[in-house]
Amino acid sequence: MASPAKRVTSRNSSTDKRAAILRAATRVFAGNGYFNSKVADIARAADVADGTVYLYFKSKEEILHSIFDQNMAEAIAAARKLIKDVSDPREKLRRIASLHLQRLGADRDLAVVFQVELRGSTKFMEEFSAAGFAEYLGLLHDIFEEGQRAGVFRKDLNATIGAKILFGALDEMATNWIISHRNYKLEPMADVVMDVFLNGVSD
Amino acid sequence: MASPAKRVTSRNSSTDKRAAILRAATRVFAGNGYFNSKVADIARAADVADGTVYLYFKSKEEILHSIFDQNMAEAIAAARKLIKDVSDPREKLRRIASLHLQRLGADRDLAVVFQVELRGSTKFMEEFSAAGFAEYLGLLHDIFEEGQRAGVFRKDLNATIGAKILFGALDEMATNWIISHRNYKLEPMADVVMDVFLNGVSD
DNA sequence: GCGTCTACTGAGTGATGATTCATTCATTCC
DNA sequence: GGAATGAATGAATCATCACTCAGTAGACGC
Numbered sequence: 293m294a295s296p297a298k299r300v301t302s303r304n305s306s307t308d309k310r311a312a313i314l315r316a317a318t319r320v321f322a323g324n325g326y327f328n329s330k331v332a333d334i335a336r337a338a339d340v341a342d343g344t345v346y347l348y349f350k351s352k353e354e355i356l357h358s359i360f361d362q363n364m365a366e367a368i369a370a371a372r373k374l375i376k377d378v379s380d381p382r383e384k385l386r387r388i389a390s391l392h393l394q395r396l397g398a399d400r401d402l403a404v405v406f407q408v409e410l411r412g413s414t415k416f417m418e419e420f421s422a423a424g425f426a427e428y429l430g431l432l433h434d435i436f437e438e439g440q441r442a443g444v445f446r447k448d449l450n451a452t453i454g455a456k457i458l459f460g461a462l463d464e465m466a467t468n469w470i471i472s473h474r475n476y477k478l479e480p481m482a483d484v485v486m487d488v489f490l491n492g493v494s495d
Numbered sequence: 496m497a498s499p500a501k502r503v504t505s506r507n508s509s510t511d512k513r514a515a516i517l518r519a520a521t522r523v524f525a526g527n528g529y530f531n532s533k534v535a536d537i538a539r540a541a542d543v544a545d546g547t548v549y550l551y552f553k554s555k556e557e558i559l560h561s562i563f564d565q566n567m568a569e570a571i572a573a574a575r576k577l578i579k580d581v582s583d584p585r586e587k588l589r590r591i592a593s594l595h596l597q598r599l600g601a602d603r604d605l606a607v608v609f610q611v612e613l614r615g616s617t618k619f620m621e622e623f624s625a626a627g628f629a630e631y632l633g634l635l636h637d638i639f640e641e642g643q644r645a646g647v648f649r650k651d652l653n654a655t656i657g658a659k660i661l662f663g664a665l666d667e668m669a670t671n672w673i674i675s676h677r678n679y680k681l682e683p684m685a686d687v688v689m690d691v692f693l694n695g696v697s698d
Numbered sequence: 699g700c701g702t703c704t705a706c707t708g709a710g711t712g713a714t715g716a717t718t719c720a721t722t723c724a725t726t727c728c
Numbered sequence: 729g730g731a732a733t734g735a736a737t738g739a740a741t742c743a744t745c746a747c748t749c750a751g752t753a754g755a756c757g758c
Contacts, residue, residue, distance in 0.1 A: 309705095325616035327530040331746060341707040346747065404617060412615020413528035417674055453687055456671055457664045464663025465656075471620055484656055492695025512736095533715060544737040549717070 310348045313338045314362070317355045322404035326356060326412060356416070359405055364424030367395055371431060381439030382490055388432070389462055389482040396466045397478030407467045429455050436493075445493050454493055461485045513551045516541045517565070520558045525607035529559055529615060559619070562608055567627030570598055574634060584642030585693055591635070592665055592685040599669045600681030610670045632658050639696075648696050657696055664688045 316338035320329045331352050335342045349355045371391055375384040396403040410416055432455035439445035445454070465481045519541035523532045534555050538545045552558045574594055578587040599606040613619055635658035642648035648657070668684045 322617075325618065328616070330744090335708095342709095342746090343707055343748080344705085347705075352746070408614060408617050408620060411611060413531070413611065415528065417611060417670075449687070449691065453668075453684070454691070456667050457688060457691055460663040460665070460667025460670075461660040462663070464659050464666060467620075467663075468659055470617070481656070484652065485660060488652065488657070488660055488695040489691070490695075492691040492693075534717080535715075538738095545716090546718075546738065547736055550735070555716070 309338075309340060309344070313340065313345055313348055314355070314359055318359055318399075318401045318405055321356065321359075321409050322401035326409045356405075356409070357419075359402075360410055360424065363395075363402060363406070364428070367391070368424070368427060368431065370395075371428075375435075381435050381442060381444060382494075384435045385432070385439075385458065385490070386482070386486050388435075389458070389486050390479060392462050393465060393482045394479040397469070400470070403466060403470055403478075407463070407470055429459055432458055443495055446495050449493060458485075458489050461489065512541075512543065512547070516543065516548055516551055517558065517562055521562055521604045521608055524559065524562075524612050525604035529612045559608075559612070560622075562605075563613055563627065566598075566605060566609070567631070570594070571627070571630060571634065573598075574631075578638075584638050584645060584647060587638045588635070588642075588661065588693070589685070589689050591638075592661070592689050593682060595665050596668060596685045597682040600672070603673070606669060607673055610666070610673055632662055635661055646698055649698050652696060661688075661692050664692065 313334065317329075317334045320333045320337050323329075324333070329352075331345055332342050334352075334355070335345050338345075345355075349358065371388050374387050374391055378384050378387065396406065429452075433451050436445060436454045436458075437451040440447050440449075440451065462482070462485055465485060466478065469476070469478045469481075516537065520532075520537045523536045523540050526532075527536070532555075534548055535545050537555075537558070538548050541548075548558075552561065574591050577590050577594055581587050581590065599609065632655075636654050639648060639657045639661075640654040643650050643654065665685070665688055668688060669681065672679070672681045672684075
């Protein structure tokens with residue numbers, strides 16, 4: 293009770309509001325698609341006025357960017373942490389794949405935004421690609437190369453292509469999970485994919 | 496010279512106009528994205544008046560649908576024809592993969608529409624999925640199953656998942672080819688992907 | 699209590715762009 | 729020659745939103 297509760301509340305509400313708008317936007321974008329979502333819808337879903345949205349974000353587009361940036365940064369940080377103490381490249385890839393599908397599987401709205409909405413324009417794709425996607429693919433690439441040097445992965449396969457194959461397979465699992473409305477768990481698919489992949493690329 | 500030349504010209508121009516609009520729309524959508532493309536842009540690119548577009552298509556959305564439907568139907572027909580006389584399931588998959596990347600690699604605008612624009616909304620995804628995508632995945636699935644019965648593919652892998660892994664890997668090759676503006680050929684990637692995939696799923 | 703500050707509000711504005719439809723034009727047929 | 733047909737036109741309509749900004753409310757220091 294040392295610090296003024298009011299101050300804290302105010303500060304928190306400020307942060308909370310930004311977060312609330314992002315969460316609301318994720319829900320709204322997932323439900324109607326980015327282009328069909330009105331800023332007013334997001335405001336209503338976040339329980340703020342239309343204008344308030346613009347106190348936290350420059351534009352509708354920036355909201356989408358922020359959703360991506362924030363989650364991608366989190367995901368990459370989590371991935372790096374997860375493999376910190378692992379030495380076997382195969383195990384590293386297994387853990388990342390699992391994390392990948394676990395994160396998307398845990399939040400369908402977020403998954404829709406990542407798998408569907410963010411793909412909907414070359415402009416976005418290129419911008420986002422430059423930032424986070426490339427870094428993620430780079431992470432897979434580096435581990436793959438490490439595995440090649442260690443002699444556990446075939447050396448006659450370009451590491452960049454190896455990374456893309458793995459990413460593509462996981463990506464398709466996620467996209468299909470969204471489209472098919474059946475209720476299966478996404479995360480366990482990672483093991484199956486890794487099984488085929490590792491079997492396919494092992495030396 | 497038996498039939499009146501005028502009649503034929505008229506008929507052709509009618510068909511041509513529809514085709515011209517579709518071609519123009521593919522170019523315009525690829526350039527600006529579906530939602531940022533104005534019907535007026537398409538009309539200008541096709542060299543017709545705005546209103547003419549509506550003589551051939553009910554709406555802007557129907558244009559996008561038509562691009563998908565037409566190309567998907569063509570692609571599936573071509574794929575079936577290509578594997579008609581092949582008996583080895585591995586070779587069937589090889590040929591389809593090659594066709595897949597060859598078709599997209601041959602027309603960058605079409606590839607952009609397929610890889611980017613068509614993915615941009617769950618609504619589209621689900622509609623399209625119901626139609627062509629599912630059929631294509633089904634084709635891969637059936638061949639995979641056939642290979643399992645023939646004893647060339649592992650039986651401990653669900654055929655649907657096998658099909659998705661392959662599709663996802665090819666899909667990522669295509670998407671990456673579009674985003675990276677480097678000038679490499681897309682089709683040859685099919686062999687590399689198939690190499691890893693077949694190695695990963697062989698019995 | 700009073701002035702100040704800051705977060706917030708939501709009605710209004712201006713631009714945009716899909717679609718329509720009255721009109722023009724070319725072709726065909728008698 | 730001239731009616732009839734229907735393809736093609738493109739200016740006008742009208743709904744739709746992203747974004748702005750003048751104003752409100754409430755917290756805080758004094």
